[in-house]
Amino acid sequence: MNHHTDDYIYLDNAATTALSPEVLDEMMPFFTTHYGNPSSTHAQGRVVRTAIERARKKVAELLNTSPAEIFFTSGGTESDNTALRCSVESNDIKHLITSKLEHHAVLHTAEELEKKGKIKISYVNTDAKGNIDYVHLDQLLLNHKGKSLVSLMHGNNEVGTITDIATVGELCEQHQALFHSDTVQTMGYYALDTQAIPVHFLVGSSHKFHGPKGVGFLYLRHSTQIKPFQTGGAQERNMRGGTENAAGIVGLAKALELALSEREAVKNHILTLKKHFIEKLTAIFGSEISFNGESANLEQGLPKVLNVRFPASKELGDMLLFNLDIAKIACSSGSACSSGSNVGSHVLRALNCAGGQPNIRFSFSKYNTLSEIDFVVEKLAEIYEIKMA
Structure with missing residues (x-):
């Protein structure tokens, strides 16, 4: 093709x-026939609500987690912002560990939080190829007395360096830190098992794996409490106000299923x-x-x-x-x-x-x-x- x-x-x-053509086929009915608002209680609304929840269940299955831990967003940037801003806000975090190689959705958000005096940033050392220095990460976690948030991407979008997020997750677990990984480039290309990787936040953006633009998701481990990023409605179990992008969500689930199957x-x-x-x-x-x-x-x-x-x-x-x-x-x-x-x-x-x-x-x-x-x-x-x- x-x-x-x-x-x-x-x-x-x-x-x-x-x-992907298969993804477009899956989405089309939600542009034409099934245009009800998923929050409406009539039959037209219920059809769309069912489709969204089916998509959530599918994404959860693919990540080996429960549907209650998947929140649909407008994409990777919103998911990263939600994870960083809301965990700082809701978990009394004053220290963020990241690297200088992160996507701007993480770096700019972190810099802004630091400018506002909410956090102090520590940058973990990397070698000439962009590999994380895990010993330095361990030291940074050890030296901070309060709770830290670590944000390190799984696969670098520019230079292709992969971080061992299982190792990072284990270090975070030892030090009672929260761990957010921007998995935008690896979602759909790697099997990410939330039961095997100790991580609190994972991120997906549908247009990186042959799905539609403007839709993504945040995996939020159930033990992590955060307040909503966007208020205004009870959508996404009170976590994100706003009418859901139903066609996009249906497309995302189909695209992720396809990507992981092939x-x-x-x-x-x-x-x-x-x-x-x-x-x-x-x-x-x-x-x-x-x-x-x-x-x-x-x-x-x-x-x-x-x-x-x-x-x-x-x-x-x-x-x-x-x-x-x-x-x-x-x-x-x-x-x-x-x-x-x-x-x-x-x-x-x-x-x-x-x-x-x-x-x-x-x-x-x-x-x-x-x-x-x-x-x-x-x-x-x-x-x-x-x-x-």
């Missing part, structure tokens, strides 16, 4: 993914593309290119992300991304959530990879093909005026 408009090659799947096949397909891409790039550029973070680590990196550091070129300057766009290749220079701003990537800056050379993030999906990868490599050789063998 071809998702491309005008032969555009789409390699920006960490930013968003194409909606997880191994998709992972193998994506890794095949990535390995091929790395080999081709290395054949052309040799030691002039390198790969940021753990994105080229086929064993341990996030499969869908490859962050490439290309040679600096006087002719090109910082126009590499622009040239790829002209060649109808969609990729990014960092997180899409800060695109349009020319500040570059805060993640690469934190890892000291930002200087002088163009860094491009390619991210893959089940819809990409080997012939697309070959085309991209050809274009890159053309842009750099390298003769291919």
Whole structure:
């Protein structure tokens, strides 16, 4: 199935993914026939309410938890904000431990809470590839007398580094800390079992796993008490006011079910593309290119992300991304959530990879093909005026 408009090659799947046709089919009736308000008590409302609760049950099953621990939101950013702001507010937390590599949904929220004098932030050390220093994390937890909140992402959206969240969770358990993990990039790609990982908050955003945009969820462990983030109605068991995005919620559950059922096949397909891409790039550029973070680590990196550091070129300057766009290749220079701003990537800056050379993030999906990868490599050789063998 071809998702491309005008032969555009789409390699920006960490930013968003194409909606699966099966997901659209599942959603359509909620745009057309089943348009009742789920809070209405008449039959039209009850049909929609039932569909939402069925979706909640499905998501809960896939995460090995109970439906009472799943709250639907507008996406990853709202889920992260809810976890951080509400746990600080409701659990008397004065200390937040995070890293400088987190998504802005976490970092900006944390910075704002610190500016308001509600918390003090400690940043855990990371190595040159973005791996968390677990010994340092243990020390940070040990040195703080009150209750801490730890917020560390599972898979880095820019450099593909994976954090062992089971280990982090166990450390948090030892120190009676709350643990929030932004799992936006790994939800649907990894089997996340809430019974096996000691975590208080997990986050999903449907458009990262071939579902619709504008809908996500927060897993909230039942033992963790928080007050609502958004008030105004009794929706989501009094946790989030506002009429539910019924079509989106139905789409999210279907997309997550699909993603997890084809997880191994998709992972193998994506890794095949990535390995091929790395080999081709290395054949052309040799030691002039390198790969940021753990994105080229086929064993341990996030499969869908490859962050490439290309040679600096006087002719090109910082126009590499622009040239790829002209060649109808969609990729990014960092997180899409800060695109349009020319500040570059805060993640690469934190890892000291930002200087002088163009860094491009390619991210893959089940819809990409080997012939697309070959085309991209050809274009890159053309842009750099390298003769291919």
